[in-house]
Amino acid sequence: MAGHHHALTRRLLTLAGLAVGPVLVLGVFFVLPVSGMVALGFWPDGAFDPGGVLEVLARPRVHRVAWFTVWSASAATLLSVVLGMPAAFALHRLAIPGRRLVRAALLVPFVLPTVVVGVAFRELLGESGPLGFLGLDGTPVAIIAGLVFFNVAVVVRAVGAAWESLDPRPGEAAAALGATPWQVFRTVTLPALRPAVVGAASVVFLFCATAFGIVLTLGGVRYATVETEIYLLTTTLFDLQAAAALSVLQLLVVTVLLALAARLRAVPDPSAHRAVVRARGVRVPDVPAVAATGVLLLAVAAPIATLVAGSLQTTEGWGLDNYRALTTTGDDGALLVPVTEALVTSLRTAVDATWMALLFGLVVGIVVTRRSHTRTERRVRSVLDGFFMLPLGVSAVTLGFGFLITLDRPPVDLRDSALLVPIAQALVALPLVVRTIVPVLAGIDDRQRQAAASLGATPWRALLTVDLPALWKPLVAASGFAFAVSLGEFGATAFLARDERPTVPVVIFRLIGHPGEMNYGMALAASVVLAAATAVVVLAVERLRVPSVGAF
Amino acid sequence: MTTTALSLSDVTVAYDGVTAVDRVSLELPHGEVLAVLGPSGCGKSTLLRAVAGLEPLTEGRIRFAGEDVDHLPTHKRGFALMFQDGQLFAHLSVARNVGYALRLRRLGRAETASRVAELLELVGLTGYADRLPATLSGGERQRVALARALAVEPRLLLLDEPLSALDATLRERLAVDLRGILRAAGTTALMVTHDHDEAFTVADRLAVMRRGRLVQSGPIADVWAAPADEETALFLGYARVLTGADAARVLAAAGQPATASLAVRRSALVADEAGCLPGTVVSARATPDQVRLVVDVDGIGDLDAVAPLGSHHAPGERVSLRVDPSRVAPIPTG
Incomplete structure (x- = not known):
């Protein structure tokens, strides 16, 4: 009967209606730049010529x-x-x-x-630093x-969340069967x-391999x-084809890594059925773990302390001279605008990037978590x-580079738009926003919505x-994260x-690259200001105690 | 003369070519409670969700009071749905949960409050208005869910295994309460359950579903007295189904004409010196209500039987059994 097909078609239409916005945005601001970059590598003069890419990949440097990227990321991950x-x-x-405070501090x-x-x-x-003697x-x-330093927090959060809700009884059963604490841990x-x-x-590993x-x-x-090589090739050596070749390589490797990570992750939804086991007192065998945490x-x-002291x-x-100097443009005209003005720009950009990432992430979250009927x-x-x-699979540098080469001419000419930077930053923050929202949305029992509907509530x-x-x-929490990410974003912003x-x-x-005592001091002061701003945002978010925050 | 409220004709629901509900037709008169009974996975919950408008139909139509409702979205059907686990809104108090639909209808504050109080009294939860769902027991939560569903006086109440999440004693008590509440409110209701006792306590009519199809339906006593086939009989709580000569012998002992098969309840055979089915006791076990026996009936084999409390039957002992005709049901088709 026609009416029945209508109901199914309507569902698909609603889905399409919700998805069309994000798909368009992603198409213009992601697919277009990335394919533009790929094209630059493979079609350097309008004709298909993969030889250039192969030539670049054969260079000893x-x-x-590539080798340095792999081994440094592996070592850092381990x-x-x-x-x-x-x-x-x-x-x-x-x-x-005070463990809550320590947890927040480590974030x-x-x-x-x-x-x-x-x-x-x-x-x-x-x-001249306190550990300078180590050379x-x-x-x-x-x-x-x-x-x-960056990534240890990811391990603490993700593993900690799993550990927190781990049923202690199997371990107790093993102990009752004669297993030593070490054997319990291992088995x-x-x-x-x-x-x-x-x-x-x-x-x-992904974060380390794409660190910029x-x-x-x-x-x-x-x-x-x-990642840094792409930047150097583009901005210093103007070898765009080589940069494109490396971007393509990175895109491939990272996509494979992401697919692997998604398969390996299989961590149950953190918001559903999360029984947190009561923390117990510290015993003698725990001392090494506590000491390691202290270290x-x-x-x-x-x-951080050295930075503040410096x-x-x-x-x-x-004295506060370095901070006072933030209203200037530095020694030798290192900067075009005073740091305080850059701070205002940063805050404005972060506000724009935040609402974009949030809006986008929310629609994406709703689209991917609704229950499917057919x-x-x-x-x-699942395709969406x-x-x-x-x-998530593309590094910020690649994204910035792609923006630079594709969004400067029709159909999308944003070269002079003040929105270019916020859009790029919103895309960088998007996976974090989606990862924070999706588990919560997916954890809501669909029957709650059905119960509301059966009582006469409209979908809205x-x-x-x-x-x-x-x-x-x-x-x-997600807006806090997006804001912090935007404040600190450097990879794409450096290009744009x-x-x-x-x-x-x-x-x-720019300040640390410019000689001059004052410039370096200003860089330190500006770093402290920026660090303080992001730390305040993140600590505020941490107070909300959202279970999925930081658990990737 | 009652009129038809809900009417399903050839309702079919298929997911990706797998048919969950297969051409089910049913009628439910106004003010009556229909229980759809079936083992898990038989499609009964899908049928309920289809009536609620949560599953699109592949074929067939659903009408209420003669009017097509297929095209209406859930929130416009006026059918309230109560879930197995209540699905209370955890962030709202009991009173705000119960008054939810009333607020959707923009009923005045005072009116809402008095209606909520009335409903809480109906479900026996006076004084619970300000509690949060998390502080309630399972039974209390289901009562709140029921009050919430009844608040708008739905033209049809849909109950999805309303008592299954509760423990046995509570379930029995709440089933009786549920029947009383539905009667008092004059509600037309469709309930799905896998528990025949629950169906028997709450409903007026029974529909038995198996593998997506409707096997049998009718007033509950009729279905009970004459199960359509062996599987239905066993699902309705009959202990065994006898066929052929065995069925004829037991029926003859009950003074009734022979049929192809006979469904026998556990308590259909009673140890009685005046009985005319002799046998040997295989085992005996005392329960709080009676002594349960397994008797090797001469020429038939092992059958369940009961004896009054205080009687002593040791294994190996000879015994005579009487047939209680109200506890057997002839099955017309073999």
């Missing part, structure tokens, strides 16, 4: 760069897991006083602007330390945690990863799901009654920010 596991246990299973590095972290590590490891400045060790606890550990490790700001500030030209906390605090140092001892509908949804996750009203109460906290409208990370990078 490219091999060196270290993050090794250092993160004891802290995940201590902070999620033991009743340590801060994850959202600190990469440039700031780079500056902080240089300050710590540099010749690590400018070595791969410094880069790996920086990467671990019961670790296998149960494996999905979370593997999931966290794959995400960390930190490698650029700590590695310079000598130690480059694929980790110190290691995380050291660069920013307060002036030629005549301690196979066709399910297939459409994959499509919307694509930005059902959304207000059922979804909104569960969603407002994750939404606020116009010289007279830089954001703070861009300004910091």
Whole structure:
């Protein structure tokens, strides 16, 4: 009967109506730039010529760069897991006083602007720094330390969340059968945690392999990863074809990694059926884990403390001169605008990027989480799901580069638009927003909406009654994250920010590259200001205690 | 003369070519309660969801009071749905849950409050208005869900295994209450359940579903007294189905004409010296109400039987059995 087909068709039409916006946005601001970049590599002069790409991939320097990317990311991932596991246990299973505060503190590095972290590590490891005697400045060790500093929080959060809701009874049963604590850990606890550990490790590897700001500030030209190499090739050497070739390579590798990570993750939805086990008191066997957590906390605090101390140092001892100088353009006219003006630009950009990422992420979340009635509908949804996750697979640098070469001419000419930077940043923040919202939306029992509908609530009203109460906290948290990401975003912004409208990370990078005592001091002060801003946002978000935050 | 409220004709629901509900036709008169009974996976819940407008029909039509409702979305059908686990809105108090639909209709504050109080009294939860769902027991939650569903005086109440999530004693008590509440409110209701006792307590009419099809339907006593086939009989709680000569012998002992098969309840055979079915006791087990026996009836084999409390029957002992004709049901087709 016609009426029956109508009902099914209507569902598909509603789905299409909801999806058309995000699909268009992603098409213009993601597919177009990325394909433009691919085209630049394979069709350099309008004709298909893959030889150029192959030539680039055969260069010895490219091999060196690729190898360095792989081994530094692997080492950093391994270290993050090794250092993160004891802290995940201590902070999620033991009743340590102030553990909530420590957990929040460990989350801060994850959202600190990469440039700031780079500056902080240089300050710590540099010749005149407290750890200067180690001679690590400018070595791969410094880069790996920086990467671990960032990503250890991911391991602590993801593994900690799994550990927190791990049923203790199988372990107790094993102990009752005569297993020692170590045997219990090895045979019961670790296998149960494996999905979370593997999931966290794959995400960390991805972050490390595509890290940009930190490698650029700590590695310079000598130690480059694929990501920084793309930047150097574009901005310094103007070898666009080589940059495109590397971008294509990275796109392929990262997509494969993401697909693997998605398969390995298989972490159950954190909001549904999450029984948190009561934390227990600290016992003697826990001492190493607690001590390791303390060391980790110190290691995380050291660069930040050095940064703050450095920013307060002036030629005549301690003082606020560096901060006062933020209203100037630095020595030798290092900058075109004062840092304070860049801060205003940063905040404005972040506001725009936040609402864009939020709106976009919300629609995407609703589209991919609604229950499907037919196979066709399910297939459409899963294709959309994959499509919307694509930005996760592309590095910020590639995205910025793609924007630069495709959105400067019709049909989409945004070269002079003030929205170009926020749009790019919103896309960078999108996966984080979606990952925060989707588990919550998926965790809402669809029968709640059905119950509301059967009581006479319109779909819109059902959304207000059922979804909104569960969603407002994750939404606020997601906007906080998007805001912090936007404040610190450097990879795409470095390409796209116009010289007279830089954001703070861009300004910091320019300051440390410009000789002059005052410039360096200003870079430190600006880093502290930016770090403080993001830390405040993230700590506020942390207070909301959204379960899915940071659990990738 | 009652009039037809809900009428289903050839209702079919298929997912991707797999038919969950296969050409089901049913009629439900105004003010009556119909229980759709069937094992899990038989399509009964899908049928209920189709009536609610949550599953699109592949074929057939659903009418209410003679009017087509197929094209109406759930929220316009005026059928309230109560779920197995209540699905209360966790962030709203009991009173706000119950008054939800009234607020949707923009009923005045005072009116809403008095109606909510009335409903809470009806379900026996006076004084619970300000509690949050998380602080309630399972039974209390179901009562709130019922009050919430009844608030708008739905023209049809849909109950999806309303008592299944509760423990046995509570379920029994609440089934009686549910019947009383539905009667008092004069509600027309469609309930799906897999529990024949629950169906028997609450409903006026019974429809038995199996593998997506309607096997039998009618007033509950009629279905009970004459199950359509062996599987239905076993599902309705009959202990065994006898066929051929065995059925004829038991029926003869009950003084009734022979049929192809006979469904026998556990309590259909009673140990009685005056009985005319002799046998040997295989086992005996005392329960709070009676002694349950398994008797090897001469020429038939093992059958269940009961004996009054206090009687002693040791295995191996000879015994005579009487047939209680109200506890057997002839099945016309073999």
